[in-house]
Amino acid sequence: MNKKRLTALLDRFSELHILVIGDFFLDLYLDLDRTLSETSLETGLEALQVVGVRSSPGAAGTVVSNLRALGVQVSALGVIGDDGMGYELVRSLRRQAVNVAPLLCVADRLTPTYTKPMMREPDGRIHELNRLDIKNRTPLPAAIETQLIDRLRELTPHVDGLIVADQVQERNCGVITDRVRAELSALAQGSPQIIAADSRTRIGEFRHLILKPNAREAVLAIDPTCTGPLEQTMVENCGRALYVQSGRPVFLTIGAEGILVFDQEGMTHVPGIPVSGPIDPVGAGDSAMAGIVAALCSGASHVEAATIGNLVASITVQQIGTTGTASPAQVLEQFTKQQAT
16 A cells, blocks of 8 residues: 555545444543552542542444544444443543434443543652442343344444444443344444444454454454463464355454454454553554544445554554544644554
8 A cells, every 4th residue: 555545445434424332431541649548537548639620432432533633534333321421431532523423322331431540659750549339230221222233233334334333341231232242243234334343352243344453352352261371373273264164254363463454365464563661552442443443434445444454553662651542634744654664
């Protein structure tokens, strides 16, 4: 891919409309200052002092943020609670001009939230303390599943692509339940849209969808008993097996080494983009997914889409302690830098 081709693909992003369905979390950051810590009179324990509060959309919301930074129009389909976290999540999405009308607000569900305390030590060092997670741990009610499926069927014909973000590990407690997954597979069989899935624990259960697992997710999908280190041959074999199972291309991310693409041409290794300095890999897979699907919807080949996914991820991992995103201008600049080396 040359600069002219990349520019042409990036220029099409603003014409795209992608639906993101899945588990929308709120990433809630609490900035703490150790020098201000007090001792609780009641317990004698250290009382950590919050000096700043910030939030951003997480999980499926991270994919959305990356798509919006790339200039893609986005609609969000998921389930949130009728609570303060849900309010903040919707407000954050609206700030990015995301269509939040499809989101279902349900009174007896919690808005999934990752609370991340970020401690500033006296020497200036900042690090994350134990995360506090809010998740739904009871199955999604059948009536809510039906509403999700109805909205999915209604919206799909009007978008260029669809991204599935299956974040919740507890089976049927998130948005992508067994029933919703079956509906997605049925839609993918007869739909001309690009439909791609990312899943923490169930990537091997999707059929007829493009898949984007990381190496461990791919291996565990084929061999759930695997506990040891991941060998290259094992990862490649599992990628091939997922391609056969899904019947669609597989974009298997392998960290700094890039992406393995499995399709009708066999396996192609698309090298990662070298970066220097501190990195934060959290959300890199989501940013790669946004780049891959936007590129595919713009007419990119599988290798071109993987290249753009790598470029986007190489930019976002250099943004420390926040949800990283990349603009088309940054992607083009990163590509130009790599071509010059």
